[in-house]
Amino acid sequence: MEADALIDAVIDREGQYVNRPADCGGATCWGITEAVPRGQGYHGAMRDLPRTTAVEIYRQIYWLRPGFDKIALRAPQIAAELFDTGVNMGTSTAVGFLQRALNALSRTARDYPDIAVDRDIGPRTFAALYGFLKARGEGGETVLLRATEALQGGRCIALAERRPSQEAFLYGWLANRIGPQ
Incomplete structure (x- = not known):
């Protein structure tokens, strides 16, 4: 399976913005915890994290880097x-x-x-x-x-x-x- 298909599947499964108090990961958007995009220089509200930014984070940090x-x-x-x-x-x-x-x-x-x-x-x-x-x-x-x-x-x-x-x-x-x- 290609990386694009894997990334799309994760994003589709995770959905957009979620902030459940019991979730140790805190606020997430597209399945990405807040600390990750902050570490990549994203300064906007988590609920506004662009899908394209999430795709690039998944590709770089979760596919290529490891x-x-x-x-x-x-x-x-x-x-x-x-x-x-x-x-x-x-x-x-x-x-x-x-x-x-x-x-x-x-x-x-x-x-x-x-x-x-x-x-x-x-x-x-x-x-x-x-x-x-x-x-x-x-x-x-x-x-x-x-x-x-x-x-x-x-x-x-x-x-x-x-x-x-x-x-x-x-x-x-x-x-x-x-x-x-």
């Missing part, structure tokens, strides 16, 4: 999941899920060396991903996708357990963020 565009060249389903998880939980968390899953699936480093869970995509993460895909063949990407989704789901549940106010969002997170969209 390297999901490069992962998409070999594993487009994984890249799409990492993008969506990155929007929901932060790109470094998404990368950490990928690295943890790759380590757990390496068959004790027989298929490829385990990697540091440094939450950054570098040459070793790419090598592990390519080693996994080579070792596991056609169905490998689906299994890796399930593993990263399981980690994301576990984190959502743990968050709701730690902060009861977040239970209001758990159903939506699981329905709209985990599994096929």
